[in-house]
Amino acid sequence: MKNSHSESYAAAGVDVTAGYEAVKRIKPMVESTYIPGVMGTLGGFGGMFAPDMAGMKKPVLVSGTDGVGTKLKLAFLMDRHDTVGIDCVAMCVNDIVCGGAAPLFFLDYIACGKNDPGRIADIVSGITEGCRQAGCALVGGETAEMPGFYPVDEYDLAGFSVGMVDEEKIIDGKRLSQGDVLIGLPSTGVHSNGFSLVRKVFDVEHCDLKSPLDELGGKSLGDTLLTPTRIYVKAIQAVLKAGVDIKAVSHITGGGFYENVPRMMTEGLTARIELGSFPRLPIFDLIQKQGGIPERDMYNTFNMGLGMIFAVPASEAARAIDALKAAGETAYQVGSVVSGDAGVELV
Template sequence: MKNSHSASYAAAGVDVTAGYEAVKRIKPMVESTYIPGVMGTLGGFGGMFAPELAGMKKPVLVSGTDGVGTKLRLALLMNKHDTIGIDCVAMCVNDIICGGASPLFFLDYIACGKNDPVRIAEIVTGIAEGCRQSECALVGGETAEHPGVMPDEDYDVAGFSVGIVDEEQIIDGKRLSKGDVLIGLGSTGVHSNGFSLVRKVFDVEHADLTAPVAELDGKSLGETLLTPTRIYVKAVKALLKAGVDIHAISHITGGGFYENVPRMMTDGLTASIDLNAFPRLPIFDLIQKKGNIPERDMYNTFNMGIGMILALPAEQAEQALSLLQAAGERAYRIGEVVAGEEGVVLE
């Protein structure tokens, strides 16, 4: 690629040499995520991975794809780009683990108005960290310049991940039963959902994002909102390794409790959740107060402090809570599975 340069393409707004510089900067970060199974290195036309299938009767691949949404606008306003990649990975791998699958590898797609190798490297710093947190490999990606379509300073990030699970170990809610206990895993904040509403409530384009806010324990609004999405992969894997019989899992993303919890339920069963069983994070109180948002809308938009919910047998609840706390999670017994057709009841 030493001789690759097109003056005509550069005049049209795309500098291919900037792409080569970005690859040079991110290569060590990418390689830091490699796990057994990775084949080759950065620079090929396709990322290769050879999964370990020993002991599996019928391997099933589970895939997930997502982006970061308008949370990116906060990163641009704060000129902080080294954590947004964690959000991108989290939104994919947290979905995959809901099926009991271990993420194997991840690929990213970064679209930008103008390729700034330093900024691209900052973004990939977060992506690589997210992959390390979820024990999966970053095996490839794409950076595309879109001059004339996006402003020079703008960018968007999306990702794609693939995991694997033995068919008989799939978590799909089929064994869910009345009396199962619901364990909630604490979130780190807003995560990566509801930011169109957040941005409207705080008028972020004109707000002081760096000033300390008393209601946020002295943290700034920008710092609080940019806190990366919690990745729950290691915690769930620790439970499964210890033999905890997880019947269903829900990742609380866009749509909050009312949209996501029913997705883990089966016909005739409803999740009964005690809202006093877990702490509500200060950022949600501030959003509700500032935006004069009805209580139901809050729980139908945000995670409200719980990023993932697990359903498991009541006799394993204490073991699960102990293991989760040992894994560094804030975990709470937040309710149980009851008979009903509502899908979720918040009390």
């Protein structure tokens, strides 16, 4: 690449040498995520991974893809780009773990108006941190410089992950039964959903994002909203390693409780969730008050303090919570599975 430079392309707004500088900066971060199975290194045309399938009767690949959405607008306004990569990884691997799979590797896609190597390095630092939290490898990605399509100081971020699970250990909700217990794992905040509403409520382009607020425990609105999405891979794995029978899992993303919880239920069964069984984070009270948002709309848009819910037999609920506590995780018994076709009931 020493001889790669195009004056004509640079005049059109694309500096290929900036891309090479970005790769140079991110390479050590990418390699810090490598786990057994990674083949080659950054710079090839395709990321290679050789999975260890020892002990599996019928390995099944589970994939997930997602982006960060308009939460990126907050990153632009705050000029802080080192956390949104965690969101990107989280939105993919949290979906994968719902099926019982362990994520193996991740690839990112960054599209920008101008390739700023320092900013790209900040973004990738978050991606690599997310990969380390999820226990997967960042095996490749793409940075696309698109002048005239994106403003020079903006970008979009998306990703893709692949995991693996033995077919007989897939979590699909088919064995759910009345009386199963629902366990909730707390969120860190708004995560990466509902930001179109959040941005409208606070008029973020014109409000004070950086001053401390008493309602948020002294944190600023901007810092609170940029808090990265929690990654639940290791928490679910801790429960599975303890031998607990997880029957169904729901990642509480866009659409909140009313859209996501029914996705883990089977016909004739409903998740009854007790609203007082877990702490509701202050940011949601502030959003509701500022926007005059009805209670049901809040639970149909946001996670409200629970980022993941899973179902276990009642006889194994205490063991599941103990396994999570031993792993340094907080968990709440938030309800149960009952007869009915509502999908979810909040009581």
